[in-house]
Amino acid sequence: MALTIISLIKQVPLPSEMRMGDDGLMDRTKAKSIINIDCQFGLEAGLQLKKKYPDARMIVCSMGPASFETALRTAISMGYDEAYLLSDRKLGGSDTYATGLAISTMLRSMGFSKDSKEPFVIFAGRQTSDGDTAHVPSQVAEALGIPQATFVERIEPNDDGTITARRIIEGGYQMLKLPMPCVISFTPTGIKPRKPSLIGAIKARRATINMRTVDDIGMSAEAQQHIGINGSPTIVAGVENIESDRPPIVMCSGQNEEQLVDSLMDNIKKGGNKLEKKAEKTKKEADTTGLEAVDLRGDNKGILTWAEVVNGKIARPSIELLTPARHLADQLGGDTKITTVLIGKNVRPLAPTLFEHGSDKVIIVENDKLEEYLILPFAEIITQIIHQYKPEITLFAATTAGRELAPRIGMKTGSGVTADCTGLEIGDYIDKKNKRIIRPILHSRRPTYGESKLATILGFVYPQISTARAGTFAVPERVEGRTGEVIDFTPSLNADTYATSILETVRGEGGLASLFEADIIVAGGRGTTGDDLKLVKELAQALKDQGLKAEWACSRVVVDEGYAEYARQIGQTGKTVRPKVYVAIGISGAIQHIAGIKESGIIVAIDQNPKANIFRYADFGICGLYQDIVPELIERVRQGFTFGLEKH
């Protein structure tokens, strides 16, 4: 019984080379191409698994233009044997649904599906740096009908042929046991990808790259209706620049740390620069005369959300989600209801919380086996609810659970999914080709191209599914005593649904909800790991001692390098926070980090590199060595300096 290890990879422009051009647009043309970083971790995981299965057949697959061949050859030079590239003009412009469909069809044509006799595993990266959706692994798993684990750091093969996977969740991790075949997607925090060997590179240069078209893989004519730019269930309707909503920084001046901190205190007292608002351009109204408005919703009606339960409580992002849900319900008008799905063990007492924050109905699925979230049963249950109740919109919080559930469910319902939205609105779609206006339709807005643009994505298959970025929407005001309708739902689940089991769930420090409530956050970056973030923690403690709601946090590298737990990570892949004051120390200010802090009241940056990106986003800056500045700052805090905050 030979195991086959399949790695799915994508070639992307090197993120660090994606620079802002003079015109303010992201310049991708000059960027070199690499294998997407997360995918490299998937490749490495495959090579690690080969240590346990030395005879494993090593396959690497990709979908994209012929130039992706380079990435496949690199994979061979790392130790893979066979390479397949699905490349077809018909696939151009495919969204994630179409991509998942096409890749799974190719794998099926190669003999890999739920019914395969020989065991296989499919490894992938968590998400790509140019798309950032994290959808495709879930979609491929669903299309092949096999279990999955996403956001996985590490795996251990077991002697019985199963795999133990360590999956990152908010504030901790979970150990899962998966049978083969399965799909596992890897975060870039596991075993670092190896360097190619010269002997591998020599082999790679001579290797054959197996090129496949949609006809080669036996994609049916019906399935071909759902790929490419015309067939995908979602389209990108527009992309606009994200303009900075922060005024220029005030840099502190001084000859030494004492003067610099004096200057900071003085500047905060005086207040920062003011933003000069540019006159808003009036948008030209499109000419819609003669176009007929059509409503494609059919009998789909209402908004469905899923309430994630963590440690016996509804997770904060699921409550935040009720804010955009209410906004959409109001825009849709009529009698649009918000229905929230609540799954778990003894979850009935949580329903009032949902009503008080805006849910109109709560569908309860109680089952002792479902105390902890698990992808297969939860996806199946929510899909059955969707089929029965036919919502027009389904929303998930973009947590590690929401981001794998949404695409898996979307694959079942044929819906495209928009990931990690920061804006949700109801609007129109002018369908020029068919001379009609589709109305109402969900406009899902999400930052893209490293947060420099805001893309508007529309979906044409109901329910339209989106996930909303945690921390972006405020928690809706609680109306005490507000109630609604409770509906009990009994799903029909077969044994396969429980193919994966949870061995252990570990959550440190309660997911650190205190970061969301803090008035002031002191965050350390790579520059502060030298002393194990000691000064960062000390400053936060000094602020606490002054009676402020203070907390410490960090950037992604700090977590990646093991100096702090994931729950403290701020940024696109960590938490999005909105404290009154954010103090960034030794943080260069990668776009992904900025994404997590830009809602903060004021941002104070301390870094030794005057050209650090963080200074472009901060309100106040000190350029200097943190080892000099922070002790001085701690001293001042102890003397009563509070960054302008009121003491409690």
Place this chain on the structure above:
Amino acid sequence: MNNTVKTDVLIIGAGPSGLATAIHLADLLKTNGIEKQIIVVDKGQSVGSHILSGAVIKPQAFRDLLPDVNFDEIPFDSKVASDEMYFLQNEKSSLKVPFHPPYMGNSGNYCASLCEICRYLAAKATEKGVDIYPGFSMSDILYDEKGDVAGAKCIDTGIDHDGNKLENFVEGTRVEASITIFAEGTRGSLAKKLIEKKNLQQGRNPQIYSLGVKELFSVPEGTIKAGEVYHTMGFPAMNDNVFGGGFIYGLKDNKVAVGLVLGLDFTDPTYDIYHAFQIWKTHPFVEKFVKEGKILEYGAKTLPEGGYYSLTKYFLNNAMIVGDSAGFLAMPALKGIHLSIYSGMSAAKAAYDAFVKNDFSKNTLKNYEQYVQQSPIYKEMYKCRNFRQGFTKGTLVGMFNFGTQLITGGAGFAGKLATHNDYRSTKTVDNAKKPLFKDKWASYDIDKPYNRSKVDDVYYSGTQHDEEQRIHLHINNEKEFRDINIKKYDAPCQYFCPGEVFEIHTDKTTGKKEIRIHNENCLHCKSCDIKEPHAAITWNVPNGGNGPDYKYM
């Protein structure tokens, strides 16, 4: 797992000399119907990414290397249109030198980006069947049971700073070759080991070096024309008795390459060529070219300028050394590219002879020396054999010595002039002439828009190094380094390194000083290996694909 590759020829380094060897050997073999595999390995992430030169190139070598190629196809930047030499008397004034010093004229030459040229040569070599693999570092020489070179081994990857294997450990590939060509450029790290082990420098002058730092600017239309060439002497190096000068080359598409090349035999332990370069740019003569410029790239490299008497013995059983690694560079014009190519072609001829005779010992490979002597290399290097040594006592004495050499056909009045290893020239802080450079340079205003700090400039070299590896810069003896290099010399590497790799950290409470190595900034110029007193630092090769990423240098 099988980890050994066998090939006929292994060439380490895809610079002009290594690629010339590959191209010429491939041509010779093909003409005579012999099939052999030639593998070229380079540590840069792509061909050209570790290549830096001025550069003004004498084109004849390319005609000789590529006789069947239309000359216009070679991607030179532009033909030299004007060529002037200026003497910068002090920080403000300059004087045009009304004639060209001998051997330094550039008429008929071409301005070029050597990165581009190497990419072109690599493409030509690939067409001829040569296999080029960039992104792989060779860290060890393989020797056979007789102690002769048998090939080389790639660096092991996936190890931590202390050398422990990590989970992603990959053993470096062993490449066994009938002939191994060392074409690593200046102070090649394997060539250095080979030269030491086999005593190849015996009876010759030690090699001496200079360090060139260079920036490439994009400038407004009309600042400089493509093909305009200027060289400067004098300020600021002359004031400090340091040998060398600057260059300003106009390139197409409104680009200008500026650089300062200074000898590493200076005595001041705090001398910093990078800062001298920043000061040099503020001279009105230079400033006008860069004032409105936007930085595109930065880089640094060393050059072997010992000349004829410092050439290493460049052939031995199964192996040859070509290009800068052997010391093929012609003073006083500081031109090595064409000599690199001729040395590569000469080595290729010898390698071809070896394949014909099926004898790879030095009995056949000694033909390399004979081919070198028949090539233009010999003529050019021999007549200037004493040039550089004449300048070790300063520019005026140097001028006198050079004058006498011109009269005597290169010998001068003293015969063979000797050199010392550059690291021996550095004086201790106590013995050095005061004020020290570090106390002087701050008095210059180098805070102009076209000036940058070293660390900022390093960004424009595109250099990067994997976190997971042994620090490739090795302090040979930590205690001696503290007691001698830091205490007596103030750790010169912290000043002369153009990448700010070395930092001396003073503990605030104890006052104890220790060295910190920021290997991620390294530009692979090897100055530390050459210049640190007592040869206290060894430059080893880091992981393949690490180091600068030069694009048009």
